[in-house]
Amino acid sequence: MIIEIKNLCKTYDQQMIFDDFSLTIERDIITGITGPSGAGKTTLLRLLAGLEKPDSGSIEGLQGGSLSYVFQEPRLLPWCTVRENLRFVCPQGHDLKKDFESEIDIMLDQVGLTEAQSLYPQALSGGMKQRVSIARSFLVPSELLLMDEPFISLDLDLKERLMELFLSLWEKKKRTVLFVSHDPLEMKKLSHTILTLSDKPVRILKREENKKL
Amino acid sequence: MKISTQLGNKKNIKLGAILFWIVIWILAAWRVNNPLVLPSPFDTLKGLVKLTESADFLVAIIVTLIRVFAGVLFAFGMGLALGIAGGLNRFFYELLNPLVVTIRSVPVVSVIILINLWIASSLVPLVVTFLICFPVTWTNVTQGVFSTDKKLLEMAAVYHVSPAKILKNIYLPSIRPYASSALINAIGLGWKVTVTAEVLANALPSMGMNLYYARIYLETDLLFAWTLVIVVLSYLIEKLTIKALKGSAREVAE
Numbered sequence: 001m002i003i004e005i006k007n008l009c010k011t012y013d014q015q016m017i018f019d020d021f022s023l024t025i026e027r028d029i030i031t032g033i034t035g036p037s038g039a040g041k042t043t044l045l046r047l048l049a050g051l052e053k054p055d056s057g058s059i060e061g062l063q064g065g066s067l068s069y070v071f072q073e074p075r076l077l078p079w080c081t082v083r084e085n086l087r088f089v090c091p092q093g094h095d096l097k098k099d100f101e102s103e104i105d106i107m108l109d110q111v112g113l114t115e116a117q118s119l120y121p122q123a124l125s126g127g128m129k130q131r132v133s134i135a136r137s138f139l140v141p142s143e144l145l146l147m148d149e150p151f152i153s154l155d156l157d158l159k160e161r162l163m164e165l166f167l168s169l170w171e172k173k174k175r176t177v178l179f180v181s182h183d184p185l186e187m188k189k190l191s192h193t194i195l196t197l198s199d200k201p202v203r204i205l206k207r208e209e210n211k212k213l
Numbered sequence: 214m215k216i217s218t219q220l221g222n223k224k225n226i227k228l229g230a231i232l233f234w235i236v237i238w239i240l241a242a243w244r245v246n247n248p249l250v251l252p253s254p255f256d257t258l259k260g261l262v263k264l265t266e267s268a269d270f271l272v273a274i275i276v277t278l279i280r281v282f283a284g285v286l287f288a289f290g291m292g293l294a295l296g297i298a299g300g301l302n303r304f305f306y307e308l309l310n311p312l313v314v315t316i317r318s319v320p321v322v323s324v325i326i327l328i329n330l331w332i333a334s335s336l337v338p339l340v341v342t343f344l345i346c347f348p349v350t351w352t353n354v355t356q357g358v359f360s361t362d363k364k365l366l367e368m369a370a371v372y373h374v375s376p377a378k379i380l381k382n383i384y385l386p387s388i389r390p391y392a393s394s395a396l397i398n399a400i401g402l403g404w405k406v407t408v409t410a411e412v413l414a415n416a417l418p419s420m421g422m423n424l425y426y427a428r429i430y431l432e433t434d435l436l437f438a439w440t441l442v443i444v445v446l447s448y449l450i451e452k453l454t455i456k457a458l459k460g461s462a463r464e465v466a467e
Contacts, residue, residue: 049371067371075368079386088382089372140372 002026003048003144003176008057010043017043019201021057025144030170030177032191032210034184040202041180045069045146048178062144068137070150074129076121082132083108083117089140103139110172111135111165127158131165138169147179151186163189252434257441260434264442269418274442277338277407277420284342285403289396291343292350297384299351300358309351317348321406325413337414338407338421345406346399350392357391358384393458400454404447 003025010018017040025031033041046052048059049067068089076085083104090100108114111131121129130150137145151159163186170177181187187194188210196206235254242253252260264270299306316324324344329337361384369379411421420439427435 051367051370066373069368069371071364071368073364075364077365077382077386080382088369088374088378092373092375136372 003059003061005044005048006058006060008047008059009055010040010047010052011055012043016201018047018054018057021202023195023204025061025176025178026193027176028174029192030179030190032187032194033178033180033197034182034187034194035197035202035205036199037182039197039199041197042148044202045148045178045180048144049146066140066142066144068140068142068145070130070133070137070145070147072149072152074121074133076129076132078121081118081120082113082124085121085132086136086139089136091140100139107135107139110169127154127162130154130162134162134166134169138173142175145175145177147177149181151181151183159186166190249431249433252437256434257437260432260438261441264435264438269423273418273420273423274446276418277411278446280338280411280416280419281342281400281403281407284339284407285346285396285399287339288343288346288403289350289392289399292347292395292399293354293388293392296351296354297358297380297388300355300388301384306355313348313351316344317352321345321409322413325410328410329414334414334416338410338416338419341410342403342407346403349398349402350395353391353395353398354388357388360391361387396458397451397454400451401447404443404450408443 005021005023005025008018008021008023009016033044035041043052047054048062049069077088080088086104086107087100105114108117111134113128113131113135116124116128121132124132133150137147151162154162167190179186179190191210194206194208194210195204196208197203198205238254242248242251242256245251248256295305295309299309321341325337325341328340328344332340365383366379369383374382408419408421408424410416411419412425415422420443424436424439427433427439
């Protein structure tokens with residue numbers, strides 16, 4: 001199964017961002033998307049997440065519609081602890097809650113935040129906050145994981161460690177990932193396929209196979 | 214050490230300012246030299262002692278307090294519920310907003326006189342307090358909903374979080390500071406409006422009517438004593454509310 005974007009059109013502030021844009025995303029691999037700033041990479045992720053509506057066209061292959069998203073900023077609830085932030089995305093239905101609590105325990109252990117689970121976001125470093133955000137994205141059984149420059153504000157050492165963490169989580173819970181970044185190093189390290197997009201209206205300039213599964 | 218010295222200085226400055234104005238009051242009363250026009254602080258204290266000896270004193274305070282609380286809490290509850298609904302639903306906001314703006318613009322005295330035409334005197338202060346305090350809460354709460362972090366709402370939408378959970382975990386904590394400030398304002402306003410409405414609507418028993426009787430019987434010392442009681446009670450309740458709100462905010466944060 002694949003995810004298919006077909007004949008997508010989207011205008012923003014009278015600017016045509018997508019004009020009859022089509023893209024096939026392969027399942028259970030990490031697809032990296034790069035291209036000039038403001039080209040429409042984030043808009044593409046937002047369209048896939050349902051946060052923006054296309055003017056026309058369709059997105060097929062997301063049956064359950066279950067998604068997770070690692071935003072540029074961690075987007076944590078400031079009044080909730082790390083654990084409560086993870087609990088917040090618990091899928092609906094009471095029978096799931098108990099399992100979800102043990103899932104949280106495992107995830108906290110995997111991302112090295114067991115000790116910090118009772119802390120509030122304001123007490124966490126930038127890297128820790130982004131670890132919570134990554135943990136949250138793997139905690140829900142999503143079909144598609146969208147990542148919008150999640151390591152942009154981190155220093156090189158922390159970036160390296162978080163990318164390792166991301167890859168280890170992905171190995172354990174494989175899913176389709178669409179990953180936007182400007183950083184060629186991040187692209188090389190994380191992506192199986194790298195797509196280079198043009199400026200508006202978006203076209204695929206290059207499709208490059210980067211690493212084998 | 215430095216912080217405690219600074220706090221001590223701040224308290225001393227406050228106390229000094231209060232003493233300064235009491236001295237001005239004493240000097241003014243001495244200059245006027247007519248307790249019927251301007252009683253001194255000592256006359257006022259004597260009046261206060263006289264008031265406390267009367268059995269009606271406590272009854273008037275309790276009844277007025279009930280009116281203030283009932284009016285403010287009802288207004289706050291309705292303002293909170295309808296404010297959230299208005300903040301979340303544009304149509305509901307546009308429907309209710311002209312009414313709220315109108316109520317807010319009408320002079321308090323007009324509201325009191327109008328309401329007095331329609332309902333029993335004893336209920337007028339309560340209804341008027343509601344009408345004055347409701348717009349304050351509604352406006353603050355809708356602003357709180359409007360200023361909720363859209364990025365958090367997007368995150369919740371992506372993860373298909375239920376509306377009840379979004380309300381509890383995103384909207385209510387976002388509204389909290391707006392609602393707290395609305396409650397403090399409503400309590401301050403509630404006191405002034407309730408007492409004014411008690412006077413104009415002849416609501417008995419009440420602190421307002423005691424003020425009125427003190428005026429018509431030319432008992433200016435009692436008029437000042439009642440005013441002092443109102444000011445002190447209003448201050449204490451406002452301080453207690455702020456303390457309670459701070460305490461519950463800390464509980465949430467912990």
